[in-house]
Structures are given as C-alpha cells and as structure tokens.
Amino acid sequence: MTTTVPAPASSTTASGSLTARGIHLAYGDVKVLRGVDLHVAQGSATCVIGPSGSGKSTLLRTLNRLIEPQQGEVLLDGRSVMADDPDALRRRVGMVFQHFNLFPHMTVLDNVTFALRRLKRVPKDRAEDIGLRQLEHVGLRGKAPYRPSSLSGGQQQRVAIARALAMDPEVMLFDEVTSALDPELVKGVLRLMEDLSGGGMTMVVVTHEMGFARHVADQVVFMDGGVVVESGTPDDVFDRPQSPRLQQFLSQVL
Amino acid sequence: MDVLSRLVQNLLDLDYIAQVLPTMLGVGLVNTLYLSAVSALFSIAAGVLLAVMGLSRRRILRWPARVYVDVFRGIPAILAIVIIGQGLFWLARDVFSTTSPYPLGILALTLITSAYLAEIFRSGIQSVDKGQMEASRALGFGYGRAMLLVVIPQGLRRVLPATVNQFIQLIKLSSLVFYLGLQADQREIFRIAQDFASMTGNQSSLIAAAVCYLAITVPLTHLVNWIDRRLRDGRRVAAPTDDGDDLATTTPATAPAATPIGARA
Numbered sequence: 001m002t003t004t005v006p007a008p009a010s011s012t013t014a015s016g017s018l019t020a021r022g023i024h025l026a027y028g029d030v031k032v033l034r035g036v037d038l039h040v041a042q043g044s045a046t047c048v049i050g051p052s053g054s055g056k057s058t059l060l061r062t063l064n065r066l067i068e069p070q071q072g073e074v075l076l077d078g079r080s081v082m083a084d085d086p087d088a089l090r091r092r093v094g095m096v097f098q099h100f101n102l103f104p105h106m107t108v109l110d111n112v113t114f115a116l117r118r119l120k121r122v123p124k125d126r127a128e129d130i131g132l133r134q135l136e137h138v139g140l141r142g143k144a145p146y147r148p149s150s151l152s153g154g155q156q157q158r159v160a161i162a163r164a165l166a167m168d169p170e171v172m173l174f175d176e177v178t179s180a181l182d183p184e185l186v187k188g189v190l191r192l193m194e195d196l197s198g199g200g201m202t203m204v205v206v207t208h209e210m211g212f213a214r215h216v217a218d219q220v221v222f223m224d225g226g227v228v229v230e231s232g233t234p235d236d237v238f239d240r241p242q243s244p245r246l247q248q249f250l251s252q253v254l
Numbered sequence: 255m256d257v258l259s260r261l262v263q264n265l266l267d268l269d270y271i272a273q274v275l276p277t278m279l280g281v282g283l284v285n286t287l288y289l290s291a292v293s294a295l296f297s298i299a300a301g302v303l304l305a306v307m308g309l310s311r312r313r314i315l316r317w318p319a320r321v322y323v324d325v326f327r328g329i330p331a332i333l334a335i336v337i338i339g340q341g342l343f344w345l346a347r348d349v350f351s352t353t354s355p356y357p358l359g360i361l362a363l364t365l366i367t368s369a370y371l372a373e374i375f376r377s378g379i380q381s382v383d384k385g386q387m388e389a390s391r392a393l394g395f396g397y398g399r400a401m402l403l404v405v406i407p408q409g410l411r412r413v414l415p416a417t418v419n420q421f422i423q424l425i426k427l428s429s430l431v432f433y434l435g436l437q438a439d440q441r442e443i444f445r446i447a448q449d450f451a452s453m454t455g456n457q458s459s460l461i462a463a464a465v466c467y468l469a470i471t472v473p474l475t476h477l478v479n480w481i482d483r484r485l486r487d488g489r490r491v492a493a494p495t496d497d498g499d500d501l502a503t504t505t506p507a508t509a510p511a512a513t514p515i516g517a518r519a
Contacts, residue, residue: 066391091394101389105408115393118403142498152494158501160389167393188501 015202016077016092016170017042023062023072025055032058033069034226040171040204040219042077045197047213047234048206050223051249056206059223060173063204064093076170091119094164095173098180100156102148102163108135109144112163120167134162138192154185158192165196172196174205190216210254214238222246267458274450274459282443283466289356289428289442293363294421300364301371302410306401308376319372326369332430338362339434356440359431367424374416379409415482422474426467443467 018040025033033055040046048056061067063074065086073082081089103111113131116122122130135141138158140151148156157177164172174193178186190209194216197203207213213220213234220237222230222245230237230246238254241247307319326334339358346352382405390400410417429444436445447463496502 064392066388087391087394087396090392093392095389095392097385097389097392099383099385101383101385103386103389103404103408105411114403115395118399119394136500139501140499142500146498150494155494155499163393191501 015043015200017075018063018093018171018202018204019075019078020059020063021073021075023059023069023074025058025062025067025069032226033062036072036223036226036228038204038221038228040202042202043200044218045201045203045205045216046219046221047217048204048221048223049208049210049213049237049249050229054223055226056223057175060095060175060204060206063171063173064090064095066090066095091115091167092169093171093173094167094169096157096160096164096175096177098176100148100153100160100180102156102160104148107145107147108140108151108159111148111159112166115163115167130166131162134166135159137165138162152185153181154188157181157185157189161189161192161196170202172201172203174203174207176206176208178207178209208253210238222249224249263456265457265461267456270450270454270456270458271462274447274462277450278443278446278459278462278466281439281441282446282463285436285440286425286428286442286466287470289360289363289431290421290425293360293367293428294424296360296364297367297371297424300368301375302406304368304372305375305379306406308372309379323369323372326366327373331366331427332433334366335359335362335430336433338365339431354440355431355434355436359428359434359436363424363427363431366427367420370420370423371417374413374420375410378411378413378416379405381412382408411485414485415478418474418478418481422471422478425470425474429467 018038020036020038023033023036023038024031036055036059038046038059048059050056058067062069062072065074065081068086073080075081076089076092102108103114106114109128109131112134113122113124113127116127116130117124132141132144135144138161140155140158140162143151143155143159148159151159160177177193178189181189186209190212193203193205193212197216205212205217215234217234219231220234221228222237222241222243224245230241230243237246238250241250304319304323307315308323310316310319338361339355342358342361343355346354346358350357379401386404386408387397387400390404391397395403428442431442432445432448436442441449443463443466447459450459451457
C-alpha cells in the first residue's frame, strides 16, 4: 500500500478543478436550487455572494454531496463524482463551517488528526506529525494540547481549517467562515485563506466579505433565488454589474 | 415511653440485626450488586441501540424502538418482572435447560432499565449540535461511524447524571425479583430481610436492609452531584490567550493593509 506524502498547505500538486452542472434541489415544494452551473478552474478561488436564502450554502453542500442534488451533476477534475461513494468524495474535498464544528471532547491536535487516524488509518506518530505541521501553517502549533473551548473564535476557525487541510484535499469549501467571528478576528482567518489560495488551492468561498472577494477571488458568482444571476471577475461583478438584482444587492452591502 | 420502647424493640433489635447481617452482606449484598451490575451493562448496550434506532429516519427501525420503550416504561416494574419470570419460565427450562429464575430476573431488570436508558440516551444524542454530524460527514465519515465516534460519545457525556440516577433506580428495582422464588443463595437484600423478619416476627432485619441499600445509593447520589457539578463548571478552562498563537504577534504595521471595501488593492 503506497502512502502519499501529504503536500504542505502551500503546494499546488493536489488541487483539481470543480464543476457543477444543472444542480436542482427542492425541499418538498420549496425549490432551493433551480439549475445552478458553476465552474472553478484548478488552483483558482471562486467567491459566491448573494442575499440570505439565495441557496449559497445549500449549493456548497451539494458540491461535496453532503446534500444530494435531485438533478444535475458535480465533476471533480472533469470526472463526474455522482456515482462515487460519497464518503470517498468528501475525503477529497475539505469543508470549513460558519460555526467551526470542532469536536469539543478532543484536544486541538486530536481534532486535526482524528480523520487521518480513523479514516485513512495513518499511524498515530505520522498523523501527529502531519497534524502539528498543519497547525503550524495556521500559526497554532502551541495550542495543540488544549481543548477547543480554551481558544478564541478566530483560533478555533483556524484549527477547523487545519483539520480540513490535514486530509490533503483537492478542493476546499468555505461556508461563511468569518460570519460568526468578532470583527478583530476576521482578518486573521481571511489572511490564512488568502495564503491558501495563493498557494494554488482550488476553493469555493461563500462569503459576505466583499473586500476579500474583490482582493482574492479569481471569479465572483452572484446567486439569488436559487440560480446564478451573474458571474465574472471581481472587477466585472463589483464595478460593472449588469443585472438589476446584482446592482440592488451591491448598493445594499457596499 | 411504652410506645417508643416497643418501636425500638421491633425495629432496632441490635441482636437480630447482628444475626442477619452476615447473610445480608455475604449473600444479599453480593446478589443485589451482581443483579444490578450485569443488568446495567446489558442495559447500556441495549439502551444505546434503542436510542439510535429511535432516532433513525427509517420507520422500520424507529417504530419497534418506540413501542418497546413505551411498553417497558408504561407497565409497573413488578408486572414486567412477573410476566418475564413466570411467563417465560418454560422457555428457560426447555430451551436453555435451567430452572433458576436468576437469568430471567436479570433479563427482566435489563428490559425495564434499557427502556429508561434509551430515552435518556436519545435526548442526550439529540442535544448534540447538528454541526458535529455535518463536520464529521464533511471529513468523510459515514453516518454510522460519525454517530459512533463523534455524536454518541458527546451525547452520553451530557446525560451522565441522569444515567447514574437510573442505576440507583436499578439497585432498588432489583429487590422486586424476590417474587421469582430465588434459591437460598440467590436471594438479594430485601428477600433475606423479609425471610428473617417472618422467621423472627421482628422487623429489625428490614431496617438493616434499608441501611444496606442506603450504603449503596447515597454514595452514588453524591457521585451524581459531583459529576453534574464537574460538567456544569467544567475543568478550569483557560481564557483564550495569544500564547501559542503565532499569528497574534503580528503588529498592525506588518499586517497587509486592510483593503477598503470596493477599492482595488
């Protein structure tokens, strides 16, 4: 059995492209996603913006099949993953949540190495090496033996990022990861995500941080009412919005 | 004075108490603890299984679990014990070739206690934040493993006080198996006290039995309170600090300039 050497967070070797085609999803009568198409090129960052209820977070969860779309397909590196084992897919796609969702009954290091040890069967020493290296990348190696509850929100979110990165994913999904943070902690997390993108990670970021979207994204996608209304480069979307809905949204948030 | 001395004579005859104590501790206490401990172990396993079934999205798993829990919490314990102990007697004799009511007693106690634990565990598991399951699945764990490794351990911790309370109930419940006609060396605390009382016409043995039960239940009650307090206050958790946070030492001057919203860097 070959063991892959995990690439450090700033390596470009493992990132793939991500495509969504014709994603439809309804809860009973409520249509949440009404045909969404999205393409994220390898090594690029796409920010998804839009009002609440637009389906952004739901879309993100269809990309790693946490929620199964009723119609449509998701492709990783050009290959459809709809027939794959969903658990296997999610080992290749990392996700970070708004409320961190760290495991409170484990130490920070155990949080980061948990999936490595239990899913990938990596032996404890190697897993801890990987874990400590990831914690170092997020600047929290010193917090390894502590419980999440003794960390600030920003620190917890950085641990959550380390936990996702430890699995050496090809794509990273971020669901409003700074929305629950105190303002002074937001910058640290955004800077980390910027570094990650600069290192060549393919990422999809649902966010309200327009500054981040403008500065870091290669593509900005505006969603409303379960569809992609407009998309393009940050300059296109922020400076030359075409659709009235986007213009209205921008006038409210900028 | 007469009333008091007769009371003392009937309930606090130290001589009788001294006579019954060896059997009560050597046989009764041992059996009470054995019945309770074995039943507790099986009940925990069954309780977790029933709790997870009761939370399943599939009706075929959910309904049997709910019915089971309703039945065994809804009938008097003595009735359940008698139904199982006497009603299943032929099953024990013909299938397992044993006429001892002991296993049936343990079975009855287990069935009853697992129903109560199932409810306790279910509420504990449900109280765990849904984000824990989401994060586990996002890492690649399936529903089952996420439950087993992440959700259930947290859920059970939360209901530890209620669980220990149930074990206290179980110890008292074990006294009801006397009804099954246990052999002399199988008798638990209550039965021994009762036999001695009818033999001597004096109820002091019952007082001794009460003290025996208290000797077990009172420390357990204190244990529950201690656990509860520990869980409530938590181990002294340090406030979030910048120690060990390598990115916190960045001064505003060295941080990348904050990008004004809307402007191009």
